[in-house]
Amino acid sequence: MPRLSPNVSLSEQVADQLRRRIADGEFPVGALLPTEQELTRELGVSRNSVREGLRSLVHAGLLGARAGYGTFVIATSDLGPALARRLERDRAADVAEVRLLLEREGARLAATRATPQQVAGLAEALAARAAATDGPAYAAADIVFHRLLLEASGNALLAEIYRGTGGNERSLEHLNSPDVDLAAARPRLADIDASHAEILDAVAAGDPDAAAAAAERMARLAHELQEEAEHHDAH
Known part of the structure; x- marks a missing residue:
C-alpha cells in the first residue's frame, strides 16, 4: 500500500x-x-x-x-458512535425532539422516494409488529420499521444520523423485555399502532404532508408513553 x-x-x-x-x-x-x-x-x-x-x-x-x-x-461511519457518546450526556427531552425532527422529515422524504420494495418492507415490518406476542419481538419489528423508513428517505446521511441517535430504541426500553405483558399493554399502544399504519398508508400513497404529520404524532405518542413508563418505574 x-x-x-x-x-x-x-x-x-x-x-x-x-x-x-x-x-x-x-x-x-x-x-x-x-x-x-x-x-x-x-x-x-x-x-x-x-x-x-x-x-x-x-x-x-x-x-x-x-x-x-x-x-x-458495528457502524458505517464515525458519526454514529460520536453521536451515541454525545447522547449519553444530553437530556432525554432534547433527544426526543431530535428524533421527532428526523422521523418527521424522513417520513416526508420517504413518501416521495420510497420504492415499491421499500413500501413492501415497511408493510412486512408492521405485520410482524402486529403479530408479536412478546415485548422483544414487538420491539425488534418496530426497530426494523423505523430503520427502513429512514432508509426509504433516500438520504443516507439522514439515516446515519438517525441510527447515531439510537433511533427509536430508547423509547422501546420499557417494552423490550420478556417480562412485559404485551397483551395487557396493547390498549395503551393502540394510538401509536394507528399512527404507524398512517405513516405506511401515506408513504404508499406518495403523500409527504400526511406522512410527516403521522410521523410527528407517532413520535410524540411514543415519547409520552416512554415518560409514563419511566415515571411508573421511578415510583
Missing part, C-alpha cells in the same frame, strides 16, 4: 482505507473483516500496522472485536 504522506503512519493509512471500504458498503454492519494475516497480505504492510489500524477503528466505534470470532463492523 503506497504511503500517502510521510506524516501519515501506515497504521493510519490502514484505518483510512478500511474506513472508506466500510463507508462504500464493501463491509456492511455485522460483516466480519478479513483476518489480520489476510489484511497484512492484501495491504502489503506489517501485521503490527494492521493491528494498530484495526484498534483505532475499534476505539472510534466502527468495529467490534470478540475473541474466537473476529473483528466485525
Whole structure:
C-alpha cells in the first residue's frame, strides 16, 4: 500500500482505507473483516500496522472485536458512535425532539422516494409488529420499521444520523423485555399502532404532508408513553 504522506503512519493509512471500504458498503454492519494475516497480505504492510489500524477503528466505534470470532463492523461511519457518546450526556427531552425532527422529515422524504420494495418492507415490518406476542419481538419489528423508513428517505446521511441517535430504541426500553405483558399493554399502544399504519398508508400513497404529520404524532405518542413508563418505574 503506497504511503500517502510521510506524516501519515501506515497504521493510519490502514484505518483510512478500511474506513472508506466500510463507508462504500464493501463491509456492511455485522460483516466480519478479513483476518489480520489476510489484511497484512492484501495491504502489503506489517501485521503490527494492521493491528494498530484495526484498534483505532475499534476505539472510534466502527468495529467490534470478540475473541474466537473476529473483528466485525458495528457502524458505517464515525458519526454514529460520536453521536451515541454525545447522547449519553444530553437530556432525554432534547433527544426526543431530535428524533421527532428526523422521523418527521424522513417520513416526508420517504413518501416521495420510497420504492415499491421499500413500501413492501415497511408493510412486512408492521405485520410482524402486529403479530408479536412478546415485548422483544414487538420491539425488534418496530426497530426494523423505523430503520427502513429512514432508509426509504433516500438520504443516507439522514439515516446515519438517525441510527447515531439510537433511533427509536430508547423509547422501546420499557417494552423490550420478556417480562412485559404485551397483551395487557396493547390498549395503551393502540394510538401509536394507528399512527404507524398512517405513516405506511401515506408513504404508499406518495403523500409527504400526511406522512410527516403521522410521523410527528407517532413520535410524540411514543415519547409520552416512554415518560409514563419511566415515571411508573421511578415510583
